[in-house]
Amino acid sequence: MDGARSEPKSAEPKPVLRHRWPTRLWHWTNALLLYVLFTSGLGIFNAHPRLYWGQYGANFDHPWLTLERFGSWITLPAHYNLAMSRHWHLTAAPVFAFALLFYMLWSLFGRHLGRDLAFRRGELAPRHVWQDVRDHARLRFPTGEAALRYNVLQKASYIGVIFVALPLIILTGLTMSPGMNAAWPWLVELFGGRQSARSIHFITAFALAAFFLVHMLMVILAGPLNEVRSMITGRYKVPEARS
Amino acid sequence: MxxxxxxxxxxxxxxxxxxxxxxxxxxxxxxxxxxxxxxxxxxxxxMARDALVHEFRPDQISPFFRPNGTANPNTPEYKALWRTGFADWRLQVGGLVERPLSLSLAQLHAFPHREQITRHDCVEGWSAIGKWRGVPLKRVLDAARLRDGARYIVLHCADDMGGGNGYYESIDRVDAFHPQTILAFALNDQPLRVANGAPLRLRVERQLGYKQAKYLMRIEAVTSLDGIGGGKGGFWEDHAGYDWYAGI
Structure with missing residues (x-):
């Protein structure tokens, strides 16, 4: 979507530059890192598969969620090894956090945010949002010119992921560290205590997993080849306008 | 699909x-x-070198402080000490110090105390809040006078983890001299129970639970961690691959 140009309509659709290189690089870095972070995170969770609200929480306290250990098909490593899960998680986490920071700065100053993600006048009107929901439900994806702009649900998801979910999972992750809690005691208080922060970290991880599944579904429904190519080379073939 | x-x-x-x-x-x-x-x-x-961890109010203390790891060292030596209420127990302070010490519980109690209500964060993910009372490690190290080469403080424990490997942990000078790093002899206004590390355990509040060595027997100041245990600075570091720096 970045750098979308107004292409005159022609018989054969010409590929347009849809994603600039920082978006593409960040996207694939994230795909890899989120995979490592999610699976190693479940490995860490398996050490104590109970979640609590508040400042403290251990075996004799009341959990709001108790789970069985996640199976080896989804944990890294593929057997219970808390130390190795932590090594994976703590190696990937700083790279992931700084990548997001740079991408946020680039989005702001590279006008990705203002040009592609910010809501336009009237887009948030209930009637417009409802229309977009109906189009999605009927799998009527935009074609022609409209396919070059994110629709309101897409914008909301991308803004929600980049500016809410990802920062939230990083900040709650930081509060898992007793050292960070000495450095920034206000942060863990902001989340209502370390066990609340751990719960929010877990919930956000699964919200991101849900985003991933919907994202995959949308890519498959919208034409996987064109979509995946646009995220690798940046080139996107504009779907012909419906008559 | x-x-x-x-x-x-x-x-x-x-x-x-x-x-x-x-x-x-x-x-x-x-x-x-x-x-x-x-x-x-x-x-x-x-963080500032002496940045303190949050201290809680008494009403925020966990109803029950979960013990973890060794619940009772159960060695003949430990049992003998326990039977007499640790009257014969001594904390040895040695290694790179100018004045090696051998301190009884009564002598430790004579040092200035510090009381703190802090959160214990286990590497597994759970947390428990407890009120600890003990002697700042700094006071003991000052009394023993560290020599120049002393970079790490190693804490040797009474629990045998199998195969003749005693539990041990180590911290560097930054954490050893931190105001909240104490040798604790009481939890929630009671003398330490065996499950919580009687008669003495370490509290190093900016790090995870496995650093909080229980059943302390000997403190050793060293230049390098090589040659102690498996050389990685702690029992779990040697045997399970845990990070030596447990502030993460």
Whole structure:
């Protein structure tokens, strides 16, 4: 979507530059890192598969969620090894956090945010949002010119992921560290205590997993080849306008 | 659809198996294990040397402080000490010090005390809040006068972890001299119970639970951690690959 140009309509659709290189690089870095972070995170969770609200929480306290250990098909490593899960998680986490920071700065100053993600006048009107929901439900994806702009649900998801979910999972992750809690005691208080922060970290991880599944579904429904190519080379073939 | 659940599971398992193979590669392994150094550097850069952890109000204390790890050392030596209420127990302070010490519980009690209500964060993910009372480690180290080369403080414990490996832990001078680093003899206004590390345990509040060595017997100031236990600075560091810096 970045750098979308107004292409005159022609018989054969010409590929347009849809994603600039920082978006593409960040996207694939994230795909890899989120995979490592999610699976190693479940490995860490398996050490104590109970979640609590508040400042403290251990075996004799009341959990709001108790789970069985996640199976080896989804944990890294593929057997219970808390130390190795932590090594994976703590190696990937700083790279992931700084990548997001740079991408946020680039989005702001590279006008990705203002040009592609910010809501336009009237887009948030209930009637417009409802229309977009109906189009999605009927799998009527935009074609022609409209396919070059994110629709309101897409914008909301991308803004929600980049500016809410990802920062939230990083900040709650930081509060898992007793050292960070000495450095920034206000942060863990902001989340209502370390066990609340751990719960929010877990919930956000699964919200991101849900985003991933919907994202995959949308890519498959919208034409996987064109979509995946646009995220690798940046080139996107504009779907012909419906008559 | 091309991707059904089975394909996803098989795919995920195959990729994870790939990650596991990768982790056996020496370079990858080194990279994964060295993240600890980045985190230590970053955290120490972000915090003041003496930055304190949050201290809680009495009404925020966990109803029951979960003991973990060894619940009772159960060695003949420990049992003999326990039977007499630790009257014959002595904390040895040695290594690179000018004045080696041998302190009874009564002598330790004569040092200035510090009381703190802090949160114990286990590497497994749970937390418990308790009120600790003890002697700042700094006071004991000052009394023993560290020599110049002393970079680490090693804490040797009474519990035998099997195969003749005693539990031990180590911290550097930054944490050893931190105001909240104490040798605790009381939890929630009671003398330490055996399950919580009687008669004396370490509280090093900016690090995870496995650093809070229980059943302390000997404190040793050293230049290097090589040659102690497996050389990685602690029992779990040697045997399970835990990070030596547990502020993460």
């Amino acid at each position: 091309i991707l059904n659940r089975r394909t996803l599971i098989v795919g995920a398992a195959a990729t994870l198996a790939g990650c596991d193979r990768l982790a056996k590669n020496e370079t990858v392994r080194e990279a994964l294990f060295s993240a600890e150094n980045f985190h230590r550097w970053a955290q120490r850069s972000l």
